[in-house]
Amino acid sequence: MDKNKPIFVTQPSLAPLSEYVELLEEVWDSGILTHNGPKVQRLEAELSKKLNLDNFSIVLNGTIALQMAIKALDLKGEIITTPFTWVATVSAIKWEGCKPVFCDINPETLNIDEDKIESLINADTVAIMPVHVFGTACNVSKIEEIAKKYKLKVIYDAAHAIGSSYQNKSLLSYGDISATSLHATKLFNTGEGGACIANSPELNERLQRIRFFGHDKDKNVVEDGFNGKMTEIHAALGLINLKYFDKVLDDRREKYLLYKEMLGGRKELQFQRINRNETNFSYFPVIFQSEEKLLQVEEALNEKSIFPRRYFYPSVNTYNEIVDYQPTPISEDISTRVMCLPLYYNLSPKQIKLISKTILLSL
Numbered sequence: 282m283d284k285n286k287p288i289f290v291t292q293p294s295l296a297p298l299s300e301y302v303e304l305l306e307e308v309w310d311s312g313i314l315t316h317n318g319p320k321v322q323r324l325e326a327e328l329s330k331k332l333n334l335d336n337f338s339i340v341l342n343g344t345i346a347l348q349m350a351i352k353a354l355d356l357k358g359e360i361i362t363t364p365f366t367w368v369a370t371v372s373a374i375k376w377e378g379c380k381p382v383f384c385d386i387n388p389e390t391l392n393i394d395e396d397k398i399e400s401l402i403n404a405d406t407v408a409i410m411p412v413h414v415f416g417t418a419c420n421v422s423k424i425e426e427i428a429k430k431y432k433l434k435v436i437y438d439a440a441h442a443i444g445s446s447y448q449n450k451s452l453l454s455y456g457d458i459s460a461t462s463l464h465a466t467k468l469f470n471t472g473e474g475g476a477c478i479a480n481s482p483e484l485n486e487r488l489q490r491i492r493f494f495g496h497d498k499d500k501n502v503v504e505d506g507f508n509g510k511m512t513e514i515h516a517a518l519g520l521i522n523l524k525y526f527d528k529v530l531d532d533r534r535e536k537y538l539l540y541k542e543m544l545g546g547r548k549e550l551q552f553q554r555i556n557r558n559e560t561n562f563s564y565f566p567v568i569f570q571s572e573e574k575l576l577q578v579e580e581a582l583n584e585k586s587i588f589p590r591r592y593f594y595p596s597v598n599t600y601n602e603i604v605d606y607q608p609t610p611i612s613e614d615i616s617t618r619v620m621c622l623p624l625y626y627n628l629s630p631k632q633i634k635l636i637s638k639t640i641l642l643s644l
């Protein structure tokens with residue numbers, strides 16, 4: 282371990298460069314860089330097979346995937362979502378002309394509190410957009426029940442959730458549409474990237490039209506679309522990374538469990554409540570007893586060139602430049618006390634032990 286090398290919160294999982302170069306040579310030979318090229322189509326097919334999903338459309342990034350989902354479902358009105366998320370969830374809602382309504386979170390799972398959703402539904406509500414926070418499944422059954430009762434659409438912000446399951450199926454198979462991110466920081470990445478997984482072939486066709494300027498298969502413009510196409514360069518990166526995806530998933534679980542073993546015994550620390558069959562272990566969030574304690578621990582880590590990340594912070598309902606404040610006390614409180622520890626493929630068990638010991642000594 283190089284003692285002087287900083288340890289950041291994450292690093293992308295990358296397959297060997299030589300394998301990427303081989304695929305890039307094929308791209309160069311083909312002369313095709315974009316426009317739903319062969320590599321994008323192959324990646325779509327391989328990911329669908331791997332995750333046992335139908336109706337899979339790869340796009341530029343997770344934010345565009347959320348916007349396309351809202352557009353494809355013709356939503357106009359209020360969308361109930363969580364404030365404990367990355368700002369993209371909310372900006373996607375706003376870019377599509379809808380209003381975000383914040384529902385507070387469960388203090389243990391950190392996901393939207395399904396018991397608080399119904400009280401926020403009114404005549405303007407059109408959809409629920411929960412986030413599977415840190416890759417851990419929301420209470421999907423209850424959310425689907427509420428959506429059915431009030432005839433609402435469900436879009437899951439599944440940005441963190443690739444590789445997670447729910448009731449023995451990919452977590453991405455739920456909702457009218459699940460939108461995931463394939464960003465560099467995610468368990469499976471294409472550098473920048475995302476995908477929509479729809480619950481019907483018709484909806485998937487619509488998403489594919491929207492992704493391609495509103496063109497249908499005969500190249501007629503049949504509706505308003507935009508440019509959501511992934512390049513062949515990014516898809517090639519996805520294709521080689523996919524070969525190592527199982528390895529990355531296994532490694533993440535092992536490292537998560539090592540952190541848990543090192544830190545789990547301390548009553549000053551709280552962890553996200555997870556069901557081991559319904560998560561991909563992609564992040565290791567720790568909740569401290571106070572913000573003061575968090576800052577103290579962060580300083581001790583920074584002194585050793587270890588840089589965890591306050592994530593999600595602040596609670597998105599408090600971004601007063603972009604939303605009208607709606608109180609969600611649990612999210613506001615937890616977001617000041619939560620920090621994600623470094624977790625990635627190249628992080629060694631020795632480094633995890635150093636990080637954990639530094640935390641334990643500064644509590």
Ligand SMILES: Cc1ncc(COP(=O)(O)O)c(C=O)c1O
Nearest residue numbers: 342343344367369370440462464
């Ligand atoms: C919860 C959540 N939603 C949406 C996004 C947006 O994804 P992307 O960065 O691929 O646009 C992110 C990004 O990290 C996220 O964490």
